[in-house]
Amino acid sequence: MSATLAASGPPGAAGPVRGGDEVLLGFTWALRAAGVAVSQDRAQGYLAAVALVGAGDRRATYAAGRATLCASPDDLLRHDQVFEAWFGSPHELPRAQPTPTTTTTYSALPATDADGSGGGEEQDVVRAAASDTEVLRHRDVATMSAAERQRLAAMFADLPVRAPLRRTPRRVAGPRGRVDASATLRASLRRMGEPAEIRWRRRGVRPRRVVLLLDVSGSMSGYADPLLRLAHRMTCVLPGVETFTLGTRLTHLTRALGARDPERALVAAGASVPDWSGGTRLGETLQAFSDRWGQRGMARGAVVVIFSDGWERGDTSLLAEQVARLQRIAHRLVWVNPHRGKEGYEPVQRGVLAVLPHVDDFVAGHSLATYARLMEVIARA
Amino acid sequence: MEPTSAAEIAARLEETGYLSDEGLATVTFLALRMQRPLLLEGEPGTGKTALAEAIAAGLGLPLVRLQCYEGIDATQALYDWDFPRQILHLRALEAAGGTNDVTEAEKSLYDERFLLARPVLAALQQAPAVLLVDEVDRADDEFEAFLLEVLSTYQVTIPELGTVRASTPPVVVLTSNRTRELHDALKRRCLYHWIDHPAPAREMAIVRSRAPEISAALTEQVVAVTQGLRAEGGLQKPPGVAETLDWARALHHLGTTELDLATASATLGALVKYREDGERVRQALDRMLRP
Numbered sequence: 001m002s003a004t005l006a007a008s009g010p011p012g013a014a015g016p017v018r019g020g021d022e023v024l025l026g027f028t029w030a031l032r033a034a035g036v037a038v039s040q041d042r043a044q045g046y047l048a049a050v051a052l053v054g055a056g057d058r059r060a061t062y063a064a065g066r067a068t069l070c071a072s073p074d075d076l077l078r079h080d081q082v083f084e085a086w087f088g089s090p091h092e093l094p095r096a097q098p099t100p101t102t103t104t105t106y107s108a109l110p111a112t113d114a115d116g117s118g119g120g121e122e123q124d125v126v127r128a129a130a131s132d133t134e135v136l137r138h139r140d141v142a143t144m145s146a147a148e149r150q151r152l153a154a155m156f157a158d159l160p161v162r163a164p165l166r167r168t169p170r171r172v173a174g175p176r177g178r179v180d181a182s183a184t185l186r187a188s189l190r191r192m193g194e195p196a197e198i199r200w201r202r203r204g205v206r207p208r209r210v211v212l213l214l215d216v217s218g219s220m221s222g223y224a225d226p227l228l229r230l231a232h233r234m235t236c237v238l239p240g241v242e243t244f245t246l247g248t249r250l251t252h253l254t255r256a257l258g259a260r261d262p263e264r265a266l267v268a269a270g271a272s273v274p275d276w277s278g279g280t281r282l283g284e285t286l287q288a289f290s291d292r293w294g295q296r297g298m299a300r301g302a303v304v305v306i307f308s309d310g311w312e313r314g315d316t317s318l319l320a321e322q323v324a325r326l327q328r329i330a331h332r333l334v335w336v337n338p339h340r341g342k343e344g345y346e347p348v349q350r351g352v353l354a355v356l357p358h359v360d361d362f363v364a365g366h367s368l369a370t371y372a373r374l375m376e377v378i379a380r381a
Numbered sequence: 382m383e384p385t386s387a388a389e390i391a392a393r394l395e396e397t398g399y400l401s402d403e404g405l406a407t408v409t410f411l412a413l414r415m416q417r418p419l420l421l422e423g424e425p426g427t428g429k430t431a432l433a434e435a436i437a438a439g440l441g442l443p444l445v446r447l448q449c450y451e452g453i454d455a456t457q458a459l460y461d462w463d464f465p466r467q468i469l470h471l472r473a474l475e476a477a478g479g480t481n482d483v484t485e486a487e488k489s490l491y492d493e494r495f496l497l498a499r500p501v502l503a504a505l506q507q508a509p510a511v512l513l514v515d516e517v518d519r520a521d522d523e524f525e526a527f528l529l530e531v532l533s534t535y536q537v538t539i540p541e542l543g544t545v546r547a548s549t550p551p552v553v554v555l556t557s558n559r560t561r562e563l564h565d566a567l568k569r570r571c572l573y574h575w576i577d578h579p580a581p582a583r584e585m586a587i588v589r590s591r592a593p594e595i596s597a598a599l600t601e602q603v604v605a606v607t608q609g610l611r612a613e614g615g616l617q618k619p620p621g622v623a624e625t626l627d628w629a630r631a632l633h634h635l636g637t638t639e640l641d642l643a644t645a646s647a648t649l650g651a652l653v654k655y656r657e658d659g660e661r662v663r664q665a666l667d668r669m670l671r672p
Contacts, residue, residue, distance in 0.1 A: 039569060041569060042569060045415070045417070048415060049411050049572075052414050053410075053411070060387070063403065063404045063407035064407065064411060066408075066573070066574070067573055067574060068411075068572060068573075071565070071568040071573050072562075073575055075573075076575055169452055170454060181464035181468065182462065185467055185468055188471070189483065189486070189487055206452065239522075240521075240522075240561075242561065255562065291617070293559070293560060295617065296425070296559065297518070297519060297560030298561055300560075321657075
């Protein structure tokens with residue numbers, strides 16, 4: 001490892017440290033370019049930390065950077081790589097990764113706003129559009145054209161979403177329950193200490209966490225876009241929705257779906273999932289989810305919804321084992337299969353057969369109407 | 382009293398039996414000097430909570446612990462009024478012929494002796510102290526926002542009494558198991574450190590320092606097995622250092638000085654906590670211990 005930079009050798013050995021702060025700040029810029037969210041105050045914290053441990057100490061500088069600039073294991077990984085590139089050889093600057101730019105083009109909406117239409121015709125057009133919408137609600141989303149998908153996307157905004165509820169230990173004021181000593185006391189004080197009416201409080205309710213696991217393997221590619229829109233819609237309305245994609249690997253998507261605007265959220269989600277339409281290793285990715293997130297608490301007591309067609313090549317025993325494990329942790333496990341609602345569907349795929357004994361609800365998920373029903377199932381969980 | 386270098390921190394921690402590596406010592410040093418909270422993440426059983434205890438012991442400060450859970454709110458973290466005692470006090474006033482002055486009566490009710498200091502307030506009052514906010518990822522976002530407020534000002538305002546400000550900001554250690562991503566605003570306030578499972582040599586040193594009564598040969602074997610299990614993967618809950626220690630102590634209590642298959646299987650309950658894992662470990666042990 002060549003440590004030739006002024007900030008890395010012992011003081012005096014590599015000449016006077018000139019513009020040391022610029023070198024450090026440059027490092028934070030490089031880190032930002034590599035995808036770590038380095039804010040201004042973080043960068044300042046970094047400078048302060050390096051000043052404390054001494055810029056001459058390469059290892060301390062390294063530790064200071066990890067402590068002040070990073071906020072997740074992914075960040076740490078990027079930090080180490082950029083550190084190597086930045087302080088390892090000063091002449092070779094790390095190249096900023098080009099940020100993927102995705103442009104969304106809106107195709108023309110159906111001609112409901114065609115110009116030159118008379119009053120009577122307009123009525124017809126509206127009625128036609130209305131029944132068209134109704135048809136669209138029940139159509140299989142995988143078989144839609146691009147224009148129909150655009151129209152469907154707008155309809156997601158009207159999807160009724162309600163949160164599943166759980167009782168909490170915290171009590172709220174109510175007409176019965178237990179005596180609320182503090183409220184009673186305050187009421188009594190207002191009457192100069194005379195006993196006043198007794199106030200009560202009882203257990204409150206809170207929304208239950210919902211965890212969405214989306215299978216984005218090749219066989220589900222037709223459903224990826226509507227499922228993401230569904231996840232985004234739920235993230236917007238409900239508190240504490242967590243979304244992951246399952247493909248050849250597990251991707252945490254909650255952050256990307258945080259943007260208010262659905263198109264921006266979808267672009268962000270698209271950029272953060274590396275394995276669109278790849279293969280499936282459902283059993284392994286579910287295991288990864290349970291190991292890294294689920295068992296530690298995210299799935300505990302939550303409503304876990306898996307969107308998948310259950311296409312698992314090879315041995316399905318791991319899949320069955322992992323679904324069973326997830327069901328033991330979760331409050332309720334819902335399996336959404338896009339083929340479930342289609343005519344002549346029989347659950348014969350080996351993956352589906354393996355998981356069926358362990359799921360609480362097995363529901364259809366191929367059209368907007370089925371998604372609305374799914375929302376009902378989740379709200380009642 | 383105030384440590385002047387990371388090496389000194391490491392030495393202080395080691396005196397209490399906590400063996401830190403260079404990164405952890407440096408970040409702890411920075412947290413103390415920059416008066417910033419320290420956010421620790423990592424696998425369960427790698428010593429996140431133990432670090433807070435070690436800092437408190439090493440610096441000779443009281444440790445105040447706040448365990449987070451779903452639904453925790455400010456009254457459980459900050460302060461509460463002792464209502465039953467207040468009502469008794471009110472009755473006593475009345476029985477004594479009392480005062481008819483409402484303001485006077487109310488004033489005597491919101492006295493410091495009826496104040497129940499919960500962990501955060503207690504830490505501010507006792508400063509300097511170490512405040513451990515354990516498993517902060519279990520609390521809700523609202524609670525996180527509240528913590529943010531306290532951690533940025535190190536003061537708490539009680540409407541009836543006034544503002545309590547820490548004379549010295551407490552050393553704050555937050556731990557998280559990553560069941561959910563913490564908010565950026567909270568993370569920005571903190572120094573971050575990810576604690577990994579220790580390397581074999583360090584784990585051996587940890588067992589030796591925590592449980593010196595255990596024979597060297599047994600220590601070596603126990604560490605080899607747990608390191609092997611972690612490397613192999615496939616377990617629902619790979620053993621942490623805490624489990625390694627538990628297992629070593631369990632074996633020691635049975636009078637074992639050398640690991641054999643029978644005692645190992647009999648004491649597996651100290652090492653793994655799932656039936657499925659138990660099966661896997663038994664098979665792995667079979668492979669590891671059979672020459």
